Each structure stands twice: as structure tokens, then as C-alpha cells.
Amino acid sequence: MSFDLNSLLRPHIAKIQPYTSARDEYSGKEGIFLDANENPYGSITDEDFNRYPDPYQLALKTEISKIKQVDPSQIFLGNGSDEAIDLLFRAFCRPGKDNVILLPPTYGMYEVSAAINDVETKKVSLSIDFQLQVDLIFEKVDANTKIIFICSPNNPSGNKVNRQNILYILQKFEGIVVVDEAYIDFNDEPSFTTHLSEFPNLLVMQTFSKAWGLASLRLGMAFASRELIQILNKIKPPYNISGLTQDTVLESIQNVGKVNRMIAEILEERAYLEKELSNLTFIQKVFPSQANFLLVKMPKANEVYQALIDSKIIVRNRSKVVLCEDCLRITVGTRYENETLISALKNVFSEIEN
């Protein structure tokens, strides 16, 4: 494979001079700061939020680097993974000309972001066991195909994608391969970040929204070659990660033990929920999951979805999605929540049957 990042990049992006913020031009901590039009008296809140945050989040990246074994220069932080997805489109895909490959059923943001950027999506559905159809994928690739999005473990099916197939695509495809690992912490395989040095076209996404329990803070990570990360840094909004988020996550990282305990508990609950659901005679299938949710097939999924809402239990209705007909996607909850769900399902089905 011949991969050339610069020829992939949209030409006008290559030429852009990034905005240099006040904090770019002077990054020292000591002094009288009269350069950024901040409020010198402090904030309206008890905590001080009056100074702009570090635009490159170096302290935070240094700590993330230690837990992910990736050099800080190979880490991009975004306002959620969604920001990295959008920036990739803007950097590499010419509106109305280029295309990307999506592998449904998969995470919906790739398609929305493509549409916002007026970029064509070519779709190659996963196989019935939710694996990559590698030959069909390469049949769709053309000279304007810039990105292939692979989600593993996949949302909404929950399975991990065959590693050898992903490696094959990384070797053969001359564009960027995104491996979205939002659910990596619930999975029993190592991250694709271990392959970063082999593949200049690899970009791995992870997030603090799931296992870390920090969805509200909005912090997504992208790991890739230094050159690719530099491109994302160049086009991102200067202060894309708030100081509050940077400080809070920096503190949280000192508490990896708690995250690991929560993950262990969620995995236990996943096994419990899987067993309980499988015991319900009306459930047709509980798909094996390497994530913190289960895809569950049942008759009259739409009706069940509505009836659950009436009992104030909200799950995700995926029954209109390819290969997920009659399926609901259910996040693993606490023991109490899971028990409540199971008994609600029993009620719903006894009503439907009568």
C-alpha cells in the first residue's frame, strides 16, 4: 500500500495558517496577563474560570499518554469523539467529490457528519454475524474514497470486529482507516493503538463518555501518527476543551482504580442481564456483547419499546436499522435497573400475548 497523507489532504487545508491564540504566542504561567481580554478580577462563580485554558491540553495529554501508552504528540482531544469525526471530514473530504465507506449497522454520527459536510457515503453492510465483508468493501473503494469507518466493538450490535480483517484493510486501503473504540474498556482484546507505529493511515478513537462515566464533560480522544494529529490540531477551534473538563479529567485519571471497579461491575451486570434475558421465552436472541449494552431481538419490538416507555424504562429502538430488525438496544444498568427491566418485560409480554 502506498499511503501519502499530504496528497490525501484537501489542498486548501494544507495551506491554512492556523489561528494563533494568545496562549499560543505566550505560554508561560507567570506574569501580568493583559493579552487575552480576560476579566482580571476573577469569575462570577466561586471557582476561577476567567483565564482561557491550554489550547493543546498538554498536562492532560501527558497523563493520558501514560495510561494509553501513546506519545502525547500522537493524541488529539476533542469535544467528544464527534469533534474528531467532523474534523476528519473537513480535512480530507472535498464536498460533493470525495466519499467515505460506512459499514451499517453502525454508529449514526459518521453518516450525519458526512451529510453536514456534503460528503457521499458508500455503504457496505456487515455480514449477518456483524463482521466485515472485506471483498465487498474493496469493490466500493474508488479514487475518491478517503476514509473507512470501522466501529469495534460495534454499536449497535455489540460484537468486536475480526482483528485480522481490520489489519488487512489497514494494509490495503490507501486512505484513512478509523477504528472507533468507544467500547474498548468492555472488550477483552487490546486496543488498535498497539498498531499505530505500523500503520500511518490508522486513527483510533476512544472516549471518556462510556466506561469513565464522563459523558457530560464531552471528551473524546483520537490516536494517530504525529502528522495526522497535527492536521487535526491545526483546524480545531483553538480552545475546544474547556478548562473545567481538562482539570476534572486530569483528576479522574488519578483514580483508574475506581474506573476498573465500575467496569468489572458492568461486566458482571452484562452477564446477569444476558442470562436473565435469554431465560425469557419470548426473547428470540440476545446477541453476544463486548460492550456495555445488549442487542436483543424479540417479536413486536416497536410495541415493546412503547410499552417500556409507559413504564418509564427507556431503551433504544433499533428495529428499523439494517440487520437489527425487531431489535432493541439495551444499556447495561445497575442490578436494580436490570431487575426492573426484566420484570417490566415480563409484564409487557404477558399483556401482548393476551
Ligand SMILES: *Cc1c(COP(=O)(O)O)cnc(C)c1O
Ligand atoms: C458513544 C459513542 C461514541 C462517543 O462519542 P462522544 O462524542 O465521545 O461522547 C463514539 N463512537 C461510538 C460508536 C459510540 O457509541
